[in-house]
Amino acid sequence: MNFLKKRPYIAFMLPGLILYTIFVVYPMIDSIRYSFYDWAGVGPMKFIGLKNYYKLLFDPRTSEMFFTAFFHNLKYIFYTFVIITPIQILFAYLIYTKIKGHKIFQLLILMPWVIGNVITSFFFMLVFDGQMGIINDVLNKFNMQNLQQDWFGNPKFSFGVLIIAATWIGIGYGMILIIANMKDIPDSIIEASMVDGASGLTRFFKIILPMLWPSLTNIIVLDTLFGLTLFDIPYLIAGPNGGSSGSMDFMSTFFYRYAFGSSLNGDAAFGFGASVSVIMFIMIFAVSVIQRKVLKKLEY
Amino acid sequence: MKRKSKLISLVLTVAVMSSMFVGCGGKNDVTSSDTSKDTINLTLWEHESNYAKADKEVIKLFEEKHPNIKIEVVDKGTQYDTLLSTAIQAGDAPDIFWTNGNKDTRLSSIVKIGGAMDLTDKIDISQYDPMAKSVLYLKDESGNKKLYCTPGSTIDTRAVFYHKDIFDKYGIKVPNNLAEFEAACETLKKNGVTPITLMAKTSWDILFTLEPIMAAVAPDWLDDAAAGKANVNDPRVIKAFNKMKEWMDKGYFSANGLGSDGNAGLLNFSKQNTAMIIAGSWVVTDISKNNPKVQLGAFQMPMENNGKASVIGYSVGWAGYAKTKHPEEVLEYLKFVTTLEAQTVFANTLNGIPSLKGIEAKDQITKDMATADKRVDSFYSIIGYRPKDDTSPRKLWEDDSTKWIGGKMTAEDLIKEIDAAQDYTKKIDN
Numbered sequence: 228m229n230f231l232k233k234r235p236y237i238a239f240m241l242p243g244l245i246l247y248t249i250f251v252v253y254p255m256i257d258s259i260r261y262s263f264y265d266w267a268g269v270g271p272m273k274f275i276g277l278k279n280y281y282k283l284l285f286d287p288r289t290s291e292m293f294f295t296a297f298f299h300n301l302k303y304i305f306y307t308f309v310i311i312t313p314i315q316i317l318f319a320y321l322i323y324t325k326i327k328g329h330k331i332f333q334l335l336i337l338m339p340w341v342i343g344n345v346i347t348s349f350f351f352m353l354v355f356d357g358q359m360g361i362i363n364d365v366l367n368k369f370n371m372q373n374l375q376q377d378w379f380g381n382p383k384f385s386f387g388v389l390i391i392a393a394t395w396i397g398i399g400y401g402m403i404l405i406i407a408n409m410k411d412i413p414d415s416i417i418e419a420s421m422v423d424g425a426s427g428l429t430r431f432f433k434i435i436l437p438m439l440w441p442s443l444t445n446i447i448v449l450d451t452l453f454g455l456t457l458f459d460i461p462y463l464i465a466g467p468n469g470g471s472s473g474s475m476d477f478m479s480t481f482f483y484r485y486a487f488g489s490s491l492n493g494d495a496a497f498g499f500g501a502s503v504s505v506i507m508f509i510m511i512f513a514v515s516v517i518q519r520k521v522l523k524k525l526e527y
Numbered sequence: 528m529k530r531k532s533k534l535i536s537l538v539l540t541v542a543v544m545s546s547m548f549v550g551c552g553g554k555n556d557v558t559s560s561d562t563s564k565d566t567i568n569l570t571l572w573e574h575e576s577n578y579a580k581a582d583k584e585v586i587k588l589f590e591e592k593h594p595n596i597k598i599e600v601v602d603k604g605t606q607y608d609t610l611l612s613t614a615i616q617a618g619d620a621p622d623i624f625w626t627n628g629n630k631d632t633r634l635s636s637i638v639k640i641g642g643a644m645d646l647t648d649k650i651d652i653s654q655y656d657p658m659a660k661s662v663l664y665l666k667d668e669s670g671n672k673k674l675y676c677t678p679g680s681t682i683d684t685r686a687v688f689y690h691k692d693i694f695d696k697y698g699i700k701v702p703n704n705l706a707e708f709e710a711a712c713e714t715l716k717k718n719g720v721t722p723i724t725l726m727a728k729t730s731w732d733i734l735f736t737l738e739p740i741m742a743a744v745a746p747d748w749l750d751d752a753a754a755g756k757a758n759v760n761d762p763r764v765i766k767a768f769n770k771m772k773e774w775m776d777k778g779y780f781s782a783n784g785l786g787s788d789g790n791a792g793l794l795n796f797s798k799q800n801t802a803m804i805i806a807g808s809w810v811v812t813d814i815s816k817n818n819p820k821v822q823l824g825a826f827q828m829p830m831e832n833n834g835k836a837s838v839i840g841y842s843v844g845w846a847g848y849a850k851t852k853h854p855e856e857v858l859e860y861l862k863f864v865t866t867l868e869a870q871t872v873f874a875n876t877l878n879g880i881p882s883l884k885g886i887e888a889k890d891q892i893t894k895d896m897a898t899a900d901k902r903v904d905s906f907y908s909i910i911g912y913r914p915k916d917d918t919s920p921r922k923l924w925e926d927d928s929t930k931w932i933g934g935k936m937t938a939e940d941l942i943k944e945i946d947a948a949q950d951y952t953k954k955i956d957n
Contacts, residue, residue, distance in 0.1 A: 239540070242540070267612075267632060267633070267636045268609070268612045268613075268616075268636075269612040269615055269616055269633070269636045269637055269640060269642070270635070270636030270637070270639040270640055271639055271640070292926070352791075355786075356786065356787055356791045357782070357783025357784060357785070357786050357787055358724070358725075358781055358783055358784055358787050358791055358792070358795040358800065359787070359791045359794050359795050359798075363783065375782070375783060376783065377782070377783035377784070377785050377786050378783075378786060379728065379785075379786025379787075380727065380728070380783060380784065380785025380786030380787070380933070381785065381786070382933065382935075385786065465728070466728055466729045466788065467729075468729060468730060468925060468926065468929060469929075470728065470786065470929070471727075471728070471785050471786055471929055471933045472929055472930045472933040472935040473926075473929065473930065484925075487608070487609055488608070495608065495609075495612070495633075
């Protein structure tokens, strides 16, 4: 009792920790066990050792699909840093500088994030569908049929459309973090720069942007995690098979269709799915460690 | 004051902790049956909304005859298989559940852990077609056929659905052979009408369009392969695959359909953006919902040498949970669903082609879908009859069919890949 009295925080943490261990940590550890079995999720489990891992990493067909999916995850993260993050910074700056109508602007930017990925992805399907979509419909009405595309069906465009969807959905949360960081910048520094004659652009690039490092670090780490575990947007837009020619196949959609099987006559393979999740965990852990080291070096 | 604030903190902590257990399921969860007074409540899990609707009609009849038994239908949707596996593993499964029989391995997995009620010699299915019964039986360790599910009421097929008013406008009659079908497509094209909706986002969308084309172009291969007399890597199969690509190149299919799924495709057709759509027989209700004014007709794909070929698959019914608290009542229901009376109601509600003789299709569309000179097995079923151990030819189709239709893989390569996953030394047990 004395122990808890001196450390009351343990009493507060303990119930949540116990539940977290039972419902999150234990299943994670148990999934490592499943990965050594051939198991359909129901029925007998057959111990097969490392066969699932061999199939995932060395079988020519399966490994090619898995590493292609991993490459798509990395590609997605790259586009996130190159496209989404600069847009987040730009929009955050516009709202920070209180442009006319900034409150409505902020609301509109946050709306897709608040509505949620599922509804927003569904909306994107309605907009970009090759036959029923609004984009092709509008192009048709303006006699621009030559610009109509099979946005999801053509691998040249499908990944780009996915990035557009992700951009529209993902700007909000990062923008909020950056705005909060911008508001933390002391006014005295900004005023001093104005007194020194710094232009808006100079102020932005030389003062504000460098001071956004804390929020940008968070965004980079979160975006990397989201990018490596992305599931809902490609699943809804492209289906569990990764869309046209697998152009929108990601590690999570690969895991899903192998672990749970298809919706019709498919065979579930929980054991194989568990091996995919273990390898994904190792890959995500490795990427996170490398990223942490790089970010620490860049910090000043 | 300190004591009071400690007491308040303790009460709040307990309240917060209790809220975490709310989601852990309970007696209100509709998986467990219960009895109130003399009424026995059972639960039936269904995998699809149209089926659930038909179940309710059958249950109405059943409850009239058995007023002390109430059955609640729960539609579990696209996550049905995962939810059922979890429920059975947890020992909390519904009393009755839809199943796919031996068409996949899920029922046999459930049987292996003692999850399904043994119905062998308990249900009379003598009036059913041998093909309808062939999708039901599982073999035990001694190789004996055992029954764990009821037959389904309907035959699933694929058909060509068309807008009658568009056909009438351009003087097109329902074609009797493949040449007439292609001529009809040319007429529509010349008049600025896209002949057929393409939906090719998933392997299922592609399959349900390809199979009728294969039935028209290579019906003899389908017969031979179903009997174990032909390999997958056969020129007739390549011809069928290439026929679909040929029609895409000729512009018979709508442009920009590779990324459209079944729902988008059906909407596209319902809005009369195209004259025809090749799809499963179960889409009739969806088309009517999309456009109540649609003047819908249907026909089976005509073969090269006259006559129509129909790709069929017999549906499967329901199984009983082995650990149900009311095995007699569950068995009573399962016996009832195999009767002509129940099957008639189910088939008519579903607008499905009845699988049992003696049931007349209710409407003209269903009769048209059922009109065929030849019934053939499904390509997808056939490629899965004799898989090599540790391979799944059906999974190969699911993974690579979009690559073929998108031009990243040739038909020859896809067919060779599926062929390589076959074990032709195995016998087909139909």
